[in-house]
Amino acid sequence: MMRLGTGLVLAAAMAACTPAGPGVGSKIEAQAPVAAATQAAVMHEGFMILDSHLDTPEHFHHPEFAFSNRGSFEADGTQVDIPRMKEGGLDGGFFVIYTDQGELTAEGYAAARNSAVLRQMAIREVAAKNSDEVELAFSAGDAERITATGKRVMFQSIENSYPLGLDVSLLETFYIGGVRMVGPVHFRNNQFADSSTDEEVVFDGLSPLGEDLVREANRLGMILDGSHASDSTVWDMLALSTTPLILSHSGPRAIYDHPRNLPDDLLLAVAEAGGVIQINAYSGYLELLEPSEERVGGIAEIEAEFGDDFEAMDAETQVKVRAAYAELAEHHPAPRSSFATFLDHLLYALDLVGPEHVGMGADWDGGGGVIGMEDVSYLPRVTEALLTAGYSEDDLANIWSGNMMRLMRAAEAARTSDASSPASVN
Ligand SMILES: [Zn+2]
Structure with missing residues (x-):
């Protein structure tokens, strides 16, 4: 399969030009796309490129995974490592502390808290082990300083605040360790908020504890x-937060009507308040895709054996179910969306709320990536597509990181937590 690293963008453009013919006129014409591709590749290298939702820490505890080794999506399913970040021009981003959700009980919270603390330790360990290539970042200024040295930037975020239990002050512990972004909820409703993908409406937005969480994040200076x-829940967050919101991996519902995507009025309101939508490349949220009959049958078999409520399973069963799904995916993978459809989402959002x-x-x-953009080494394709769509170099600088760093700075400026606490531990 052809890889589209920066050099290969040029190669692809040149290949496209070969049938141009021997005439002088056609030679001149044929050079235009090559020049455009070269310009895109050079420009791409110049941007600070940050992704707001990297689930790579999921792999950090696997003994065979090394962040410094080049993996392969086709061979091992991974999408981010230092070599591929370099190939794709990805300077870094927010590495996610994700926690599966169990029961909303003291035992459930305690187990989740331990797992989230370990995940944060794993991120810090990987940063320490690869300190010649990457560095933990705690502020927008850090990101600039680190990229200027040629290293990759590792911010941390929390996806699903379930591990905080009923004690929002625990958020400060994660802040001290480096967390600078927090999302209250995941697939199911929890103690803080209603989820987009839970059928039940419990709080119709944030719970009172969820409101405390928003205030605590503002106080600490987290996005x-x-x-x-x-x-x-997003409307409630918008009303309460003193700083602009991020939608770290979401899409526009106008392109595909899925609860994980957002309606235009809400996207406009988030933007109006200074916020940002960071476009997701998760196939299931990009378009309706029908799995093969074999895959449907395979899923039915797994569910017959283990049930269908993953988050209610004990840890041992979860490991077995993950393995069963991985095995199924090898023979009958989930259908994937395309780069063109991802672009539909991106361009629609840009048109609706603007490049800022x-x-x-x-x-x-975490399940992202589409046919034609299988891992982070393909990111130059996005720069090329946005330039073709007429966006300027300044627009691209904002899209690739400027907007998110504006939010980081707003969160930092709004921080009212005691200045003597270790705000900057770099
Ligand atoms: Zn997610």
Whole structure:
């Protein structure tokens, strides 16, 4: 399969030009796309490119995974590592502390808290082990300083605040360790908020504890993330937060009507308040895709054996179910969307809210990636497509990281937490 690293963008453009013929006129014409592709590749290298939702820490505890080794999506399913970040020009982003959700009980919270703390330790360990290539970032200024040295930037975020239990002050512990972005909820409703993908309406937005969480995030200087939250939760966050919201990996519902995507009025309101939507590349939220009969049969078999409520399973069963799904995916993978459809979402959002309110959070290593953009090495394709669509170099600088760093700075400026606490531990 052809890889589209920066050099290969040029190669692809040249290949496209070969049938141009020997005439002088056609030679001149044939050079235009080559020049455009070269310009895109050079420009791409110059941007600070950050993704707002990297699920790569999911792999950090696997003994065979090394962040410094080049993996392959086709061979091992991974999408982000230092070599591929370099190939694709990805300078870094928010590495996610994600926690599966169990029961909303003291035992459930305690187990989740431990798992989230370990995940944060794993991120810090990977940063320490690869300190010649990457560095933990705690502020927008850090990101600039680190990229200037040629290293990759590792911010941290929390996806699903379930591990905080009933004690929002625990958020400060994660802040001290480096977390700078927090989303209250994941697939199911929890103690803080209603989820976009839970059928029940419990709070119709944030719970009173969820409101405390928003206030605590503002106090600490963290960006609030509305991805996975129900529409009413995002409206509540918008009303309460003193700083602009991010939707770290979401899409426009006008392109595909899925609860994980957001309606135009809500996207406009988030943008109006200074916020940003970071476009997801998760196939299931990009378009309706029908799995093969074999895959449907395979899923039915797994569910017959283990049930269909993953988050209610004990840890041991979850491991077995993950393995069963991985095995199924090898023979009958889930259908995937295309680069063209991803672009439909991106261009629609850009048109709706403007280039100062859009970025990219592709859900790499969390199910993201489409045919034609399988891993982060393909990112130059996005720059090329946006230039072709008429966006300027300044627009692209904002889309690739400027917008998100504007939010980071707003969160930092709004921080009212005691200045003596270790705000900057770099
Ligand atoms: Zn997610």
